[in-house]
Amino acid sequence: MADAPPHSQRTLSRRGLERLDLLLLSAEALDLNGGEAMVWLSEEMGLTDLFPNRVELWKRRCSNPLRRTTRRESLSEAEADGLIRILNALADRLYPMLRSLLSSAEPPQLSEQRWALFRGRLHELLRERFNPRRGGVQRLLHQDEGPQLCRDLIQTMALSAGPGGFERLKASLMDAAA
Amino acid sequence: MKLSSRYEQTSCRLVLEGLPDLSAGQSAQTIGILTGFTLALAGKTEMEGQRDHLQALIAVVLPYARQLLSGVARPLGDDEAAVAIRPQEGGHELELRSSQPNTPPLRLPLDDAELADLVRCLDRVQLDPGVAVPLTWPQPQPLRRAELRHRLPLRRRLAAPLTGVAALAVAAALVALVPPTPRPAASEPAAVSKPASGG
Numbered sequence: 001m002a003d004a005p006p007h008s009q010r011t012l013s014r015r016g017l018e019r020l021d022l023l024l025l026s027a028e029a030l031d032l033n034g035g036e037a038m039v040w041l042s043e044e045m046g047l048t049d050l051f052p053n054r055v056e057l058w059k060r061r062c063s064n065p066l067r068r069t070t071r072r073e074s075l076s077e078a079e080a081d082g083l084i085r086i087l088n089a090l091a092d093r094l095y096p097m098l099r100s101l102l103s104s105a106e107p108p109q110l111s112e113q114r115w116a117l118f119r120g121r122l123h124e125l126l127r128e129r130f131n132p133r134r135g136g137v138q139r140l141l142h143q144d145e146g147p148q149l150c151r152d153l154i155q156t157m158a159l160s161a162g163p164g165g166f167e168r169l170k171a172s173l174m175d176a177a178a
Numbered sequence: 179m180k181l182s183s184r185y186e187q188t189s190c191r192l193v194l195e196g197l198p199d200l201s202a203g204q205s206a207q208t209i210g211i212l213t214g215f216t217l218a219l220a221g222k223t224e225m226e227g228q229r230d231h232l233q234a235l236i237a238v239v240l241p242y243a244r245q246l247l248s249g250v251a252r253p254l255g256d257d258e259a260a261v262a263i264r265p266q267e268g269g270h271e272l273e274l275r276s277s278q279p280n281t282p283p284l285r286l287p288l289d290d291a292e293l294a295d296l297v298r299c300l301d302r303v304q305l306d307p308g309v310a311v312p313l314t315w316p317q318p319q320p321l322r323r324a325e326l327r328h329r330l331p332l333r334r335r336l337a338a339p340l341t342g343v344a345a346l347a348v349a350a351a352l353v354a355l356v357p358p359t360p361r362p363a364a365s366e367p368a369a370v371s372k373p374a375s376g377g
Contacts, residue, residue, distance in 0.1 A: 095294075099188060103291035104268065152249060158294040159243050164301030164318075171318035172247035175326060 010077045014065055016173035017075065018136060020083055021064035023160070025129070026153045027090040029121040030097055034090065041089045042082070050082040066134045084170050091161035098158040102151075119150050181209050183309055185302045189220040190295035194232075194309060204310055212311045219296070222286050225274055227260075233313055234260035236300055242270075243297045244318045248326060269293070 012020065028034035039054045051057040060079050062071045075083070091098065100106055101114055123141055130137045139145045160169040185192045192215065199210025212229040227235075238254040242263045245252055255262025255273070262273040269289040276283070288296070304315050 095298075099291045099294065102289065102294065104289040105291075155290050155294075156247050158290065159247055159297060161294075162298040162301050163305045164240070164297070168244050168247055168318045171244060171320050174320040175248050176320065176323040 011074055012080045012173055013175075013177055015177065016080075016175070017064050018066050019156075020080070020087065020173055021061050021066070022140075023087050023153060023157060024061060024083065024090075025125050026118075026122060026150075026157060027087065027094060029118055029125055030094050031090075037090060037093070038086050041086050045085055045089065047082045047085070050079055066130050066136050068129060068131050070131075080173075081170070084166055084173070087157075088160055088166045088169065091157040091165060095158065095161045098154055098161065101154050102158055115147070115150070118154070119147065122150060122153075179206065180213070181207065181308075183209055183303075183306060185299040185306075187295040187298045189292045190299050191218045192216070192296075192299040192303065193218075194303065194311075196311065199310070202310075208308055208310050210310045217296075219286060219288070219292060223284060225284065225286075227274075229311065229313070231260050231274075236313060236315060237261075238263045239272075239293075239296060240300060240318075241316050243293065244316075245321070245325075246293075248321050250321065250326060272296075 024034075024038065027038075031037060035054075039051075039057060042048065042051045042057060051060065059071060060075060060083060061067075062069060063073060063075050064070065101111070101118065103111075106114075123146075126132075126137055126140060132138065132141070140149050156169070156172075159165065179197070181196055181198065183194045185194075194209055194212060194215045196209035196212040196214075198204050198206050198208050200206070202210055204210045212232065215227055215232050217225040217227075217235070225231075234255070238259065238261050242252075242254050245254075251265035251270075253262065253264035255264075260275050260277070262275070264271050264273070266287065269287055270293050272286045272288055274284040274286070303309055
């Protein structure tokens with residue numbers, strides 16, 4: 001089958017939805033008030049038409065098929081853009097933390113403690129909200145595969161922060177199905 | 179009047195120097211003609227260059243970062259390019275090639291945090307209204323299926339087709355083991371009386 005030309009697809013694929021929600025979950029794992037921060041940022045960025053309250057924001061995130069309670073409705077382009085903008089702003093706020101996790105200049109013992117804390121919180125959130133029968137969830141929780149996947153999530157957040165991060169992340173979430 | 183614009187992000191400092199292009203109607207505070215730039219990465223040799231070098235840096239670093247978001251770490255920048263970037267053990271390597279003959283290339287190892295710092299500095303240059311230097315900025319695009327092929331490890335990519343072939347082979351072997359169904363003994367063909375030809 002021929003590959004679709006870039007930008008022909010306007011809504012996020014299943015994989016795109018999964019990644020976007022996992023990145024938002026990573027932001028919650030890094031910041032205990034991450035859930036509140038999302039609501040606050042949504043209001044701050046004038047996204048209340050799309051996400052009038054925290055329940056609506058939560059419902060949009062539940063279009064991720066990896067969730068325990070998943071919604072069949074897919075996100076509209078505006079809703080996906082809104083969530084990407086929230087993630088972009090969260091990544092910007094969390095950039096010093098993301099950077100310290102990724103930096104090789106940090107003392108190894110301290111770095112390992114930070115990673116262990118992040119992975120621990122992410123695993124808790126995954127077990128609480130995601131379907132453990134899904135392969136994607138099992139890989140994240142896996143003892144060998146999990147750490148590299150967690151690092152990929154943090155690297156993605158770091159490169160999605162800042163002024164060019166929105167366009168970069170959006171393009172990556174719209175990749176062709178592998 | 180020489181202008182300078184500075185972009186800093188933890189381990190990275192990028193400074194652009196230039197002049198306003200008044201003939202193009204730009205304000206006196208806008209860099210329209212780049213006379214040079216310096217890129218300093220903490221603890222590494224400082225790099226200086228002209229507009230072409232900055233363009234070459236932009237042309238490889240931003241698409242490389244874009245690919246990394248999709249889990250694809252592929253070297254960028256061919257032998258002719260002034261700047262190349264490639265993945266290396268535990269991070270990335272930025273290679274800066276001098277236009278001076280007999281000058282060996284400068285190789286700067288970057289970890290993920292330093293790469294993210296550099297990308298943020300370049301993003302800021304792109305969006306800075308005080309910089310109107312004609313530079314080409316790559317637009318992030320979704321990757322095609324062929325470009326994502328290397329994201330999955332070879333073992334996982336081969337798993338599905340190999341399982342299919344193995345299942346087919348097992349099915350064929352099982353079919354071969356089934357004894358052939360005995361055919362009924364061939365019986366004498368029944369005599370068919372020819373119709374008497376009428377006269």
